[in-house]
Amino acid sequence: MSETNCPLCGSQSFYVKDAEDEYEIYEFDLKGGEIVFTPEAGTSELPEVGGDTETFCNRCAWHGNLKSLRR
Numbered sequence: 001m002s003e004t005n006c007p008l009c010g011s012q013s014f015y016v017k018d019a020e021d022e023y024e025i026y027e028f029d030l031k032g033g034e035i036v037f038t039p040e041a042g043t044s045e046l047p048e049v050g051g052d053t054e055t056f057c058n059r060c061a062w063h064g065n066l067k068s069l070r071r
C-alpha cells in the first residue's frame with residue numbers, strides 16, 4: 001500500500017489532457033495509488049492513463065509522468 005501524492009504540494013488531485021485535444025481534461029484522484037476519475041469526467045470517453053501519461057497536478061504547477069509519482 002503506497003500513498004501517491006504530488007511531490008510539491010501533496011495533493012492527490014490530478015488531471016490528464018486528451019491526446020487529441022489539449023483543452024479537454026480529465027480530472028481524477030489518486031486513492032491508494034489507484035486512479036479514480038471524478039464524476040464530472042464523465043463515463044463515456046475516459047482516456048488511457050498509464051505510467052508514461054503526462055499528468056498535471058490540480059493544485060500546483062507540477063506535471064510529469066504518472067509513474068514518477070509512484071514510489
Ligand SMILES: [Zn+2]
Nearest residue numbers: 006009057060
Ligand atoms: Zn501539486
